[in-house]
Amino acid sequence: MQDRNNTLIGWILGGGVVALGLSIGFGSVFHTENPEGEQMGYFIEDTAAEGGESSGPPLATLLAKADVAHGETVFKKCAACHTINQGGANGIGPNLYGVVGEPIGKGVGGFAFSEALSSVGGTWTFDQLNKWLESPRKFAPGTKMTFAGLGDPQDRADIIAYLNEQGSNLPYPPPPAEGAAEGGEGDGAVKAEEEPVGDAVTDKEPATKGTGEVAPPAEALP
Template identity: 55%
Template sequence: MDNRMNTIAGWVLFGCASALGLSIASGMIYKSGHPEKEGYPVESADGAEGEGGAAAVEPIANRLAAADVAKGQASFAKCAACHTITQGGANGVGPNLWAALGKPHGHVAGFAYSDALKSVPGNWDFAAMDEWLASPRKYAPGTKMTFAGLSDPQERANVIAYLNAQGSNLPLPAPEAAPAEGEGAAPGNEVAPTELGNSGTPASGAPSVDPAAAEEAAKKE
């Protein structure tokens, strides 16, 4: 009986020792280190990483100057599921967009706009339409518009140029001039050098005078 108990106890000890050994070995093999930088990069709604922020965007006037109406018409296919843009066209999920630019927000009679959009002051000018197409939910928080927006600034300008050609025909704003490189003192403001420097010596390029020759000339006069 004692021999059987000793055998059982031996096997139990052996099993515990084996489990402990396996635990130590697996810990050495699968050792996990602390990451150098915790967390994950999260992309913002504007498409820019949280720390870097969005890249600078050309003014809408400059993008409209380079806009392609044909490309805007092709991009408008993303909107055609909800909007018509023909004169006298019926409203769909969204209002008819014929001659929409320059009009107040919520201008189409009979269409049930959200209170969020109707409360936005001003008209659909080029800048407002650019913001709206970039992110309807940011432009009018609470809007019923579910479209995520167009992240490409030039694509938005192309669509706006196409919208403008459909009954609005507003004059395009003048492009903004880019700031000159190395802006500083304007050329031509430098002080002209005098013939004599501050020390009383002739400035560079001014003729020098021999004192002895000047005294000889004075005697002859």
């Protein structure tokens, strides 16, 4: 009986040793070192952290085709905190009647602006309003404004046009001349087209062969 028990114990111990050996062997094959101690996962690009300015048409171009009615619709996102009527009371945010052209952070009605905004200086030009509406926290870090911003450049232009019609009515900046953004590439192309390539080739003296014979003139390029 005792021999039988010893045999069973031996089999159990032997099986454990084999299992341990296999575990170590497989672990050495499939284990990937991570010396940096970094956590595994998927990388997601954080574009907001880059702080880059949005690309797109110039603001003056967008203002030239701005839709004031749509700007009024977009303004509904702001209506929970701001009034827009003349003489309207301040709410969570200041009354915005005539805001275009006003000093930044110095509005009427005694509204208590944050130091972050009032220290920016200057006036609410179209360009400054565009930057503010795109990202208030980037424009004035530390501002009390909790609105994240408007990502669509045309939405910003539309709401700026709407704000401008509420007591400011300032003239829009002229849009850049058509093709100005091309960087003058068109001029080079025109000059290249005007170059008389074919004539330049045919006007050359015909080449002579080594035997003294005159070779026929080269064909003009198309």
